[in-house]
Amino acid sequence: MFEFEIFREEVLTDYTKKRNEGTLPTSLENPSPANLRNYALYLYCKGLNKEDRIVFEEYFNSNVKVDDLEKAIKTTELGKLKSVQNFLNGTTRNPDEIIAKLLAVLIDFKPRPFVEWRKSFQQHQQVEFKTSDRIEYAQKDNNIVQSQPFKPTVIAKPKKKNGLNKILVISAASLSFATLCYMTVSQLKTDGCMYWDGTKYIEIDCKEEIRHAEKLVLNPIDLVHFRKITQTDTLQEKHVNKVWYSKINNEVEFFTSAGRHPINKERTLKPATWYMIKKYRTSYPTK
Known part of the structure; x- marks a missing residue:
């Protein structure tokens, strides 16, 4: 179940x-x-x-x-x-x-009990789907009129960080920014598309042919902050519930954000427990 x-x-x-x-x-x-x-x-x-x-x-x-x-x-x-x-x-x-x-x-x-948790879970899922629907609708609606010219927000560059921490910091900042302005972005790119290249989403013109991957409607939030974690040896206990994972055919993958698996879209990612991180990350240096 x-x-x-x-x-x-x-x-x-x-x-x-x-x-x-x-x-x-x-x-x-x-x-x-x-x-x-x-x-x-x-x-x-x-x-x-x-x-x-x-x-x-x-x-x-x-x-x-x-x-x-x-x-x-x-x-x-x-x-x-x-x-x-x-x-x-x-x-x-x-x-x-x-x-x-x-x-x-x-x-x-x-x-x-479980029945109460399930109600809460399903309500949360409905909110996510409705949000996704609003994003796709805004992206496809060519009649949206922009009331004010788009002015990109200037964000101070964070201090340089290495490995996973850098990805998570950038993802968190980008998610906040993208959530506030995704309507404006979608207005500018009503025909935007993207595809999954194995580690991240790549933005493309919808007229461009993609033979090696599925062409998707542009999702500004996933485009900015959804990444596959390739250097799993950087995962530590502090990343519990801050990274997400999937386990398909006994293969475990870690990602920087919640959502659905980019290829097996019927699978929802789960928050990573310390048990899962310890068991499935690669060897972590003991320095």
Whole structure:
């Protein structure tokens, strides 16, 4: 289930973030099966809302024929909670759905339950699609009249930076600029097109023939700041959730911005967790 995969990654990312910030309870900082069971019992005694209780009942009472949820938690074999521990330490990447839902309750992930998260996710997707539609409409509408002459904003040049940091800084500044003025840009280039050259988008005249790539309607935002990260050895923990990735046929690629894969457009890029960065970047220098 595509949406649940994203939910699962976001829950794990939230756990990692809270652990790094030191905001997790001690039992979850060291998530042994015993600690997980004890913390689940603590949350039950503290009081669960209706949705969280349903998750607890599904996980702890699935193989125990008792009506008392508290007793079910207390008598749960520690070996069963090993699956939750494996998910947290990265041993298991595709656990059962109920494990991700249980972890969401344990770490107070929001929004939850999954149905509420899905509503929020779908609303966000609709906003992205509507924005994209407005950009394409503006680019194709030849009757747009420019009210004022376009005056490019002068931006002070940032200090020189090397590698990925330079790309991310330029991308962030460019994204802000492009978002504010994409309507003006589209008015100037109503027939603009672009194509993906393997690492970035290249602007071309729509009349130009492109045989080695798909010709796309010009998107000023992607043209300016969407890049494939080729020097993955520069990725560090500080880039968690600041770069995005795709995994297709066991091949992982990292990009500087969110969106869809430039070739496999049915695939949406995901925010990179520290686990994914460590596992799939090339060797990082230990100087």
